[in-house]
Amino acid sequence: MLLNASELSQTDMYKILIGSVAPRPIAWVGSRDTNGINNLAPFSFYNVFSSKPPIAGFSTIPRPDGRKKDTLHNVEQGRCFTLSCVSHSLVQQMSKSAATLEPEEDEFSYSGVTPAEAAHINAPFVKEALLVFECTLFDIIRLGEGPGSGNLILGEIQHIHIEDTLYTEGRIDFEKLDPVGRLAGNWYSTIRDKFELKRG
Ligand SMILES: Cc1cc2nc3c(=O)[nH]c(=O)nc-3n(C[C@H](O)[C@H](O)[C@H](O)COP(=O)(O)O)c2cc1C
Numbered sequence: 001m002l003l004n005a006s007e008l009s010q011t012d013m014y015k016i017l018i019g020s021v022a023p024r025p026i027a028w029v030g031s032r033d034t035n036g037i038n039n040l041a042p043f044s045f046y047n048v049f050s051s052k053p054p055i056a057g058f059s060t061i062p063r064p065d066g067r068k069k070d071t072l073h074n075v076e077q078g079r080c081f082t083l084s085c086v087s088h089s090l091v092q093q094m095s096k097s098a099a100t101l102e103p104e105e106d107e108f109s110y111s112g113v114t115p116a117e118a119a120h121i122n123a124p125f126v127k128e129a130l131l132v133f134e135c136t137l138f139d140i141i142r143l144g145e146g147p148g149s150g151n152l153i154l155g156e157i158q159h160i161h162i163e164d165t166l167y168t169e170g171r172i173d174f175e176k177l178d179p180v181g182r183l184a185g186n187w188y189s190t191i192r193d194k195f196e197l198k199r200g
Helices: 010-020 070-078 088-096 107-111
Strands: 027-032 038-043 046-051 054-060 080-085 115-117 124-126 131-143 150-162
Touching: 027 054, 027 070, 027 124, 038 054, 038 070, 038 107, 038 124, 054 131, 070 080, 070 131, 070 150, 080 124, 080 150, 088 107, 124 131
Parallel strands: none
Antiparallel strands: 027 038, 027 080, 046 054, 054 150, 080 131, 115 124, 131 150
16 A cells, blocks of 8 residues: 555544554643743653754644644743653553643643742643653744644753662663653553664
């Protein structure tokens, strides 16, 4: 079968993409609006792209009614955000925090996690998370318009909070971190079925 991307509907293209690029890491993004209201939401169009400068990026798609997601709005205004790692122990709370709440509602209390204050930027993060990046906005790249479009938000990582026991000899212990990945629909993955393969 050979599919021509330009002949696929936006929905079919979306389903192919999320089924093909899987598992995807999950950015659990903490931000704050100009009224001081905290916001927390997960985004699985997420990755890191360079280490000097250390750049992480995630993409927000428009809401079904076309409105911007609160996260995008807050990052445009505040130019900073936090990325909390979603360990398996936090997966229920992460899922709950994806609820579409009004801008004045705070997903931290709604999802049952504790907001902690970033050390160097004006944004909250998930206190229970084992690893957190504090980021300043590097760039926002608009990818199209309307349904299916994206807003690629690139952040420069300025500070990293790591649970002490996770970080030894310059390496992150990913077994202890126990991160969760997003597949498609309601499916997620862990890294508990990993294997080692020597290069070459
Ligand atoms: C695991 C997971 C991954 C998600 N990934 C994305 C994503 O990559 N982009 C996006 O726009 N929405 C994504 N969502 C949906 C947002 O989390 C949801 O729309 C949320 O309400 C946005 O919150 P906000 O309006 O406070 O920014 C995802 C939801 C879940 C549960």
